[in-house]
Amino acid sequence: MLPSIEQLLVLQDRDQKLKAFRAELNALPLQKQRIEHALAASSSALEQAKQRAREVELQRKKLELTVQSRQEQVARYKSQQMQTRKNEEFQALSNEIARAETEIIGLEDQEIEFMEEAELLQGTIREAEKAFQGAKTQSEEQLAALKTKEDTLRLRIAEIEAERVELAKAVDQNLLFQYNRLFTSKGGDAVVPIEHQVCTGCHMKNTPTVAHRAKSGREVVTCEQCGRILYWQGD
Ligand SMILES: [Zn+2]
Secondary structure: OOOHHHHHHEEEEEEEEHHHHHHHHHHHHHHHHHHHHHHHHHHHHHHHHHHHHHHHHHHHHHHHHHHHHHHHHHHHHHHHHOOOHHHHHHHHHHHHHHHHHHHHHHHHHHHHHHHHHHHHHHHHHHHHHHHHHHHHHHHHHHHHHHHHHHHHHHHHHHHHHHHHHHHHHHHOHHHHHHHHHHHOOOOOOOOEEEEEEEEOOOEOOOHHHHHHHHHHHHOOOOOOOOOOOOEOOOO
16 A cells, blocks of 8 residues: 555544544533533422422411401400390391301311422422432532543543644645545545445546556545545455
């Protein structure tokens, strides 16, 4: 194989690694965001349950106060009843007392409903708290793993970049320019094998002459279709 092709293949291997590592590095912020969103959702579920519990307790207390004031009212009606001598007024007060007592029963039923909901909510809060703690631990582990991955990637990229500078120095500058352009425009494969006259980059057929020139390995040969640098693999 032509020494310059061998050099380009090593360079291409490093460039492909750099490309893959940089893509992995670029994907990290989104992965981090997903982990943070999952934790935020878990935290928000817990907060919602707590907020509902506070509302329920507030409503229950309000009912309790209303019941208390109705009971006081009933007591007042009863003492008025004892003082009155008029039968009509006594009857009217009896009606008021009956109405207030019916209202009290209704209010107490509502209070019981709120108490039952509060009890259910305590269970919900305990579950949500447990889920949140689990999500928190998990997200901390995941974020730590991402950080380790990021550090490793940055280190590997720096190493390969340094190595690449040295490799590139050895390559003919015109050929390097041609290779760099191809690597960028062809999405990462600039130097490809030709197999049975077919360029493995664009999968198009070349003339037997091109295939023969590539096989002889005396010069840099490019694909007639896509312009990629070709080399002969095998025998
Ligand atoms: Zn081609």
